[in-house]
Amino acid sequence: MKYYLISGEASGDLHGANLIHALKKRDSKADFRAWGGDLIQQEGAVLVKHYKDLAFMGFWEVISNLPTLIQNIAFCKKDILQFNPDVIIYVDYPGFNLRIAKWARKKGFKNHYYISPQVWAWKENRVQQMKRCLDALYVILPFEKPFFEKKHHFPVHFVGHPLQDQLSHFQLEEDFFKTHVLDPKTPIIALLPGSRKQEIHKMLPLFVQVAAHFNSYQFVIAGAPGIPPEYYDSFVKNTPAKIIYSNTYGLLKKSTAALVTSGTATLETALFAVPQLVCYKSNPINYWIGKKIVKLKHISLVNLILDRTAVTELIQEDCRVENLVEHLENLMKKNRLNKIQKDYQELKKQLGGPGASEKTAAFIFKSLA
Secondary structure, eight states, X not given: OEEEEEEOSHHHHHHHHHHHHHHHHHOTTOEEEEEEOHHHHHTTOEEEEEGGGTOOOSHHHHHHTHHHHHHHHHHHHHHHHHHOOXXXXXXXXXXXXXXXXXXXXXXXXXEEEXXXXXXTTSOTTHHHHHHHHOSEEEEOSTTHHHIIIIIHOOOOEEOOOTXXXXXXXXXXXXXXXXXXXXXTTSOEEEEEOOXXXXXXXXXXXXXHHHHTTOTTSEEEEEEOTTSOXXXXXXXXXXXXXXXXXXXXXXXXXXXXXXXXXXXXXXXXXXXXXXXXXXXXXXXXXXXXXHHXXXXXXOXXXXXXXXXXXXXXXXXXXXXSHHHHHHHHHHHTSHHHHHHHHHHHHHHHHHHOOSOHHHHHHHHHHHHHO
């Protein structure tokens, strides 16, 4: 079978690669062509576009890059027609993917969507479009299934969260501290400022300033794949913060606490049972527009899944150095730690076990048989 897969971010590259791996077990003659990153390419897919050339975030950034987005959409359509796949698999990245899916439906292609757009947060009107143009939708958050099926009468497959697949296979390297030139006797506070340049530019300067208030800890930045090391240099030069690349899970495994930009990283941090502060700051225009159209009580996946404030969220005006320092100090108090660990255990139960990639691959392959 011929599979065309489209992902546009680092997380999509990870989950897309795992899905390709699972599909290859079922289809020995599988032929993959994909938009993604290094991990998808390592699984044997022909890489059409790298996500680092696609990852625009925020309303203003999208508008300013509109000509590039339009060119990419036109190129994608042409590339699909030339490849003529048996199925198109979309991995998150809704602004781009739903446009392609609508067009692909008219052209007669089968559309399978893995990791649903977050239409429960904003643009709920997209659900009707999804019902019309998708053959199957695979959701990864427990509250998404009732949202689609009860509220919108749209049958979906809940497959569990693919991060649990990654965690179940993760093994910490033996010489972690030596490899990354870290002091094994000094506790680590992990800094996860995001995977896009816009996020890093906003969040990392704040995170680095916090480090100056905690001399008995070492602050270590999780370098994002696709972001060149020199981009980080301007933020960390002459600071005590260190950077490690391609080993976020190893860093979390050894961390005492973490400062995390909202997104998938909040869930990863929770699944490693690391106490965290969720931090987010955008440019004022993006934030103002977001407040108008996003109707959510929380921004972190941890709190959204548990439907309560389990981890502290410091957003926009609240996301300043003195606040981060105060909350980080409170976070590491023993009574607070015990409560966090109980919440994390409940979170794991709600997410279900590993196997998201395998379940999704089984559904897709069966539908093509």
